[in-house]
Amino acid sequence: MQKTAKLALADGSVFTGTAFGADGEVHGEVVFNTSMTGYQEILTDPSYCGQIVTMTYPQIGNYGIVPEDVESSGIALQGFIIRELCEIPSNYRATQTLDEYLKAAGVIGLQGIDTRALVRKIRTVGAMTGVLSTEDLDDESLVKKAQNSPQLAGQDLVSQVIPQSACEWEEGLSELAQSSSTHSFAGNMIDTLAENEDNTDCDFHIVAIDYGMKWNIARHLKQLGCKVTILPGNCTAQDVLDLNPDGVFLSNGPGDPEPLTYAIETIRGLLGKVPIFGICLGHQLLGLACGCKTFKLKFGHRGANQPVVNQDTGQVEITSQNHGFAIDPESMPDDVEITHINMNDNTVAGLRHKTYPAFSVQYHPEASAGPHDSHYLFQQFFDSIKQAQVSS
Numbered sequence: 001m002q003k004t005a006k007l008a009l010a011d012g013s014v015f016t017g018t019a020f021g022a023d024g025e026v027h028g029e030v031v032f033n034t035s036m037t038g039y040q041e042i043l044t045d046p047s048y049c050g051q052i053v054t055m056t057y058p059q060i061g062n063y064g065i066v067p068e069d070v071e072s073s074g075i076a077l078q079g080f081i082i083r084e085l086c087e088i089p090s091n092y093r094a095t096q097t098l099d100e101y102l103k104a105a106g107v108i109g110l111q112g113i114d115t116r117a118l119v120r121k122i123r124t125v126g127a128m129t130g131v132l133s134t135e136d137l138d139d140e141s142l143v144k145k146a147q148n149s150p151q152l153a154g155q156d157l158v159s160q161v162i163p164q165s166a167c168e169w170e171e172g173l174s175e176l177a178q179s180s181s182t183h184s185f186a187g188n189m190i191d192t193l194a195e196n197e198d199n200t201d202c203d204f205h206i207v208a209i210d211y212g213m214k215w216n217i218a219r220h221l222k223q224l225g226c227k228v229t230i231l232p233g234n235c236t237a238q239d240v241l242d243l244n245p246d247g248v249f250l251s252n253g254p255g256d257p258e259p260l261t262y263a264i265e266t267i268r269g270l271l272g273k274v275p276i277f278g279i280c281l282g283h284q285l286l287g288l289a290c291g292c293k294t295f296k297l298k299f300g301h302r303g304a305n306q307p308v309v310n311q312d313t314g315q316v317e318i319t320s321q322n323h324g325f326a327i328d329p330e331s332m333p334d335d336v337e338i339t340h341i342n343m344n345d346n347t348v349a350g351l352r353h354k355t356y357p358a359f360s361v362q363y364h365p366e367a368s369a370g371p372h373d374s375h376y377l378f379q380q381f382f383d384s385i386k387q388a389q390v391s392s
């Protein structure tokens, strides 16, 4: 029998549809993702912690759930909203339906609402707090709860998703990922996998600081031929330096970067001592450590076809993105420069320190899901480590 579920937003609107996945009630910031595929990678991306995610693509679940395609050990997002759930997936790799997966993970799903209307509202008003419930179906009560839910800005959500302890990461890219990368159409980009042949003579040690890292990033770092040690996002600069790394990677992660003062302090303690590469939250934290400020975007960038222009080459990369905050270009000190710009709204998509070997991007070169145009950034990190060894 079909069960009703409702989404109420802080602006007073209520969307009524059908429940799938688990029962219950959650609150979070309601955001949308425009990717046509990749719902499993989105569900398991820890950067969505604290958010209720709506997919704009109209049918979700049609290729089921594949155990090898997860990006972390669980689901950190609060709730999942779609137009239509596919109940009979068609995929030889799938072992479960999306409905079964969300039920087992205790995540509430809502389907059958007008997701276009919801997305247009978010685009007009901005990302808002909302409540998703299968228990309380009273509109007035739900709207009140949505209005009283905590705002995402100002919270430290990283502490909810960082690993408990350090570990060594051993897994490279899967055969499937390698073959799809080799056959990608990013013809004029440096092919990371082909370049790896040259990396085998270098025994570099990369420390990846994990603020809620997507596993495909760790796989890419391993694929460079490096030893990869993962440290929890609350580590100190001394913890990192004690491992004597050749390079430090700063991961993606959830929420507002500004309250993460411990992470900013750690990065300040590493700047100039070791080459640094940051992705998404890692990019924002590197910017903050260099003296930049961040601000909240109206509704963020979440999707797999965000065009970014590389300021060095003039080439456009089609990128995978998931962020709600960005670096304020006005706040950029003289020793930091912009390397990439988002072509949709001209926001900062990449930066580099002018004297220290440190660079970062606001988007996701590891894709998962998304295009492979930006894989070259991993090799760029490797090359910056090599360069630092030569000049030291």
Ligand SMILES: NC(=O)CC[C@H](N)C(=O)O
Pocket: 047, 251, 252, 253, 254, 255, 256, 257, 279, 280, 281, 282, 322, 323, 324, 325, 326
């Ligand atoms: N994917 C990420 O690392 C997201 C960064 C940050 N939480 C933001 O929303 O802007």
